[in-house]
Amino acid sequence: MGAQTTSTRGTFEARVLTLVRRIPRGRVATYGDVAELAGRPRAWRAVGTIMSNCRSPTVPCHRVVGAGGRLGGYSEPWRKRQLLREEGIVVGRRAIRQFSQVRWTPR
DNA sequence: ATTTTGACCGTGC
DNA sequence: CGCACGGCCAAAA
Numbered sequence A: 001m002g003a004q005t006t007s008t009r010g011t012f013e014a015r016v017l018t019l020v021r022r023i024p025r026g027r028v029a030t031y032g033d034v035a036e037l038a039g040r041p042r043a044w045r046a047v048g049t050i051m052s053n054c055r056s057p058t059v060p061c062h063r064v065v066g067a068g069g070r071l072g073g074y075s076e077p078w079r080k081r082q083l084l085r086e087e088g089i090v091v092g093r094r095a096i097r098q099f100s101q102v103r104w105t106p107r
Numbered sequence B: 001a002t003t004t005t006g007a008c009c010g011t012g013c
Numbered sequence C: 001c002g003c004a005c006g007g008c009c010a011a012a013a
Helices: A012-022 A031-037 A044-053 A077-086
Strands: none
Touching: A012 A031, A012 A044, A031 A044
16 A cells, blocks of 8 residues: 555445445434545535435445434335334334434444 | 536524 | 525536
């Protein structure tokens, strides 16, 4: 490695996808969380853009939610709520209940 | 290199 | 409480 060891050499997108794959079943992370974990704390906007493009079944993109536990976007919103509920997450009309308890933090 | 495009976020009214 | 706006950022055009 050269002197410039800023961080991974992969694209931001690659890091984001890797992170999202690590979110366990029954847990969630916000777009902001993912951005921060990927090393770009303010790139939440870009994370959303990446998610919109991510059609890979190996990436549980439904576990990436909006700030404060709000659902955020999805290709088909009702499907996102359904998937989260199937994992045991309680979703109210607007947001996830007990959000702080289901919010994922890497170890 | 510059412009456009979003599954966003926080603030203010 | 809800909506509009500005700011933010990486990737694609």
